[in-house]
Amino acid sequence: MEFQCIPDALGLNPEQWSLVAGFLGFREEPESRVGYLARMPQERVAVLLPQLVGLGIVRRRETAQGPWYGLIPVEELLAKAALAAEDPDVFEMEANLLRRVVEGFGTPGLTVISSSEDRDPARRIPEITKYADTLMPYIDLRLGTRCNLNCTYCLLGHENRTTRTTAEIVSDLMLGRRRNLQKVALTGGEPTLHPEVLKIITVARTLGYRQVILVTNGVTLSIPGVLDRLVEAGITAVGISFDTPDKEIAHELWQSPVFDKVSLAFDAVARHPQLLLGSIAVITKKNASQLPDLANWWADRNDAMENLFVPNIDFVMPEENAWLNREELLPKLTDVMEPVLKALEIAHGRGLPLTFRGFPLCLLPGLERYSYDRYMSIFRLTSSAEGDVFDKTSVDLLRTKGPQCRRCKLRRECNGVSRGYANLYGYGELVPVRGA
Numbered sequence: 001m002e003f004q005c006i007p008d009a010l011g012l013n014p015e016q017w018s019l020v021a022g023f024l025g026f027r028e029e030p031e032s033r034v035g036y037l038a039r040m041p042q043e044r045v046a047v048l049l050p051q052l053v054g055l056g057i058v059r060r061r062e063t064a065q066g067p068w069y070g071l072i073p074v075e076e077l078l079a080k081a082a083l084a085a086e087d088p089d090v091f092e093m094e095a096n097l098l099r100r101v102v103e104g105f106g107t108p109g110l111t112v113i114s115s116s117e118d119r120d121p122a123r124r125i126p127e128i129t130k131y132a133d134t135l136m137p138y139i140d141l142r143l144g145t146r147c148n149l150n151c152t153y154c155l156l157g158h159e160n161r162t163t164r165t166t167a168e169i170v171s172d173l174m175l176g177r178r179r180n181l182q183k184v185a186l187t188g189g190e191p192t193l194h195p196e197v198l199k200i201i202t203v204a205r206t207l208g209y210r211q212v213i214l215v216t217n218g219v220t221l222s223i224p225g226v227l228d229r230l231v232e233a234g235i236t237a238v239g240i241s242f243d244t245p246d247k248e249i250a251h252e253l254w255q256s257p258v259f260d261k262v263s264l265a266f267d268a269v270a271r272h273p274q275l276l277l278g279s280i281a282v283i284t285k286k287n288a289s290q291l292p293d294l295a296n297w298w299a300d301r302n303d304a305m306e307n308l309f310v311p312n313i314d315f316v317m318p319e320e321n322a323w324l325n326r327e328e329l330l331p332k333l334t335d336v337m338e339p340v341l342k343a344l345e346i347a348h349g350r351g352l353p354l355t356f357r358g359f360p361l362c363l364l365p366g367l368e369r370y371s372y373d374r375y376m377s378i379f380r381l382t383s384s385a386e387g388d389v390f391d392k393t394s395v396d397l398l399r400t401k402g403p404q405c406r407r408c409k410l411r412r413e414c415n416g417v418s419r420g421y422a423n424l425y426g427y428g429e430l431v432p433v434r435g436a
Helices: 005-008 013-025 031-038 042-054 076-082 088-103 124-137 167-176 197-207 225-234 247-254 257-268 288-303 320-324 333-349 403-407 419-425
Strands: 029-032 058-061 068-070 109-115 136-142 183-187 211-216 237-241 278-285 308-317 355-357 377-385 387-391
Touching: 005 076, 005 088, 005 124, 005 320, 005 333, 013 031, 013 068, 013 167, 029 031, 031 068, 042 058, 042 068, 058 167, 058 288, 076 088, 088 387, 109 124, 109 197, 124 211, 124 278, 124 308, 167 197, 167 377, 183 197, 183 387, 197 211, 237 257, 247 288, 278 288, 288 308, 308 333
Parallel strands: 136 183, 183 211, 211 237, 237 278, 278 308, 308 355
Antiparallel strands: 029 068, 058 068, 109 136, 109 377, 377 387
């Protein structure tokens, strides 16, 4: 959901509220760090911080190293907003959601990818529905952040690459089963680098997980016998990152010359036709023009295999590595729409159910059925003394919509743009879709 009542009551414009939302992800930081953590250009932070301090929403603390900034306590913030809230019921709903976000800060938990509640067949593509319903709902189980690549757009960055203990991972698996979840995606980093990945897969199946999805960059799957052993342990689906059929550009994006190995990973999966196969391409300035060629590359693979194959093109999220490399990687949405639309046309014309994520629906009119966001919802599952809690608000805060989106007929199902994107480029590209 998009917070409206609280920002309006506080008198905040979208840019000011976006910085406040950024502060919800950390406690207190020096000014030099605020822009990076809030995914906002530092020059804008320098302008907005004095405004928020003046409004009594952010506190400035002087130190020998310079000023530090932090949000005021949430109850103080809500008390300010309550004085001017126009709709007490909406305010109380938003206040409770905001409290939950603050209370959940730093709390260990699991990300859960759930099926969408929209079950109208006319609004969905059968192959995508079958793929999504087979795999969802699942927990996104990170085995660690260690990886054999350092992609320029990686959401995890390149520092502190670690491997979680098997005991920690099994504890998460048990939490998922306690909530009767029966499907799990093993992610990373690169999950196949975990020294006990086969044991983890076996434990998951023993605990009752019916679907075990491997989300991988594909490099290790090119090694003869690796995928065979993973399948024997219990893998039922594979998702392979693959951004472009252009070897040179791929090596630039992945920062490693492994194109041929990743290509072989698709061949390895094809030898196990019972496996569901997904593939994700992250769209950047470097590979956007090659999307039509990528659609044909994927379609060729689809023609040569029996697996149910649902690939996806995903607009780059300006987080971690992608934020640091934003000038060379992050395009404007409208600058990539021509190759995106062409890729979708090619794939669909060849019978490949290519989907997309990260795009406002107003930029892809008539293609809403291929928006993978229509098939899924993302939650955080945390455990506390009061019991297990499913929370969607902390995830929703990563995305935002412009004021004009309130007039769009697709506003309820559209996820808008990432907050970092809006902080860089604003909302000017978004045009409300009219209609009932």
